[in-house]
Amino acid sequence: MEQEIAKIAERWDAFLIKIENRFHEIVNEANAALPALLLVENFDTTAFGVAYQGIETQLKELISKISDTYQEKVTPALEEIQEREEAAVEDREGSLDEFYARFYPLYEREQNKGLTLQHQLDRELRIAGIRVPAAAAHLLHDEARKALAKTFQCTQCQAPLPLRNNFFRSYYQTCDYCQTVNTFEPGTIARNVEHYALHALAEEAAFEEALAYYDMELKYRSQRDDESPVLSKEELLQCYTAYAEKYLKARIEIIPDYANQYESDLASRIEHVRKWTLGEHGLDFSIPSNEERSR
Structure with missing residues (x-):
């Protein structure tokens, strides 16, 4: 054999x-x-x-x-x-x-x-x-x-104007030369950055937390119903919360306007994990016991 x-x-x-x-x-x-x-x-x-x-x-x-x-x-x-x-x-x-x-x-x-x-x-x-x-x-x-x-220049004297780090939203910029107040409009390219790059950059900022949650979720899902759990739901939720907080705060660093929805976004993400990972749908990867395999 x-x-x-x-x-x-x-x-x-x-x-x-x-x-x-x-x-x-x-x-x-x-x-x-x-x-x-x-x-x-x-x-x-x-x-x-x-x-x-x-x-x-x-x-x-x-x-x-x-x-x-x-x-x-x-x-x-x-x-x-x-x-x-x-x-x-x-x-x-x-x-x-x-x-x-x-x-x-x-x-x-x-x-x-x-x-x-x-x-x-x-x-x-x-x-x-x-x-x-x-x-x-x-x-x-x-x-x-x-x-x-x-392309960002003063509309009055055509002097170049400094570009803020956060250039995804309209803002006012005073010209140092003629004191004219100019309105910055991000345009299509900057809005495309927000549409695509925001999530990717925030994920990168939360890289360590994302992997920590990935590893812990795998351990949680691998627990068998017939054995004492090594990880609790609360521990997994705490790990996910650390990731979600880091991710959402990274978004705010890029676009401060997202601070207005931080609490609601965090609550929504946590609720999703509660429902789909910690609920009845979260235990479908358990490893069968020897007795189950021999039936």
Whole structure:
């Protein structure tokens, strides 16, 4: 039995290595090409968004192949061995408990290989989902600032006027030369920065908190109903709140007007987590027990 499972494990290992290598190839290509695409498209975010969605779909499909292949190839092969060995044990009136003590650790070892890589790549996808859009957002933000700085001049004397860091909203600027009060209008490019870049830059600012919440949520979802919980709902909610606060405050640093809706945005986000993560929908990733698998 052990030799048969070893051969299955060898093929399974080779498949997992192939998936991991291909995943990293795609991520590296995205890191190199997507921000540059924004430059090629003259800072039109539509093409970037379509390209990133396509890459994200590819990565998710690779991750899904892990569980699909395990269910389609590995599980049937292991269960065939299990059924055959169980029958042999019963024929000789042996102990099924002794067989299970040998078999299930090997079964779980192969299952855990897939789960471990799946979780690893899910986490790397989350990281890429922050870093790649943020890199493009910085390019867009900088380009908007340079373009607006060239055109913001006093309407009276044509003297160049300084551009504020927060140039997403209209504001008044007094000319140092003639004291004329000028109205700054951000225009399409700056509004496009707000539309696209705001979320990406705020996510980047809350990077550590986002990953901390990702890791804790995974641990929470992995808890089994038949075991004492390691993480409580309150602990997970506190971790999420730290992320949400950092994210929302980062938005305010970019656009101060968002301070007016900070409390309502925070409450809405927390309520969403309460309902969909901490409620009955939050326990659908529990790992089955040995007894459940043998039924």
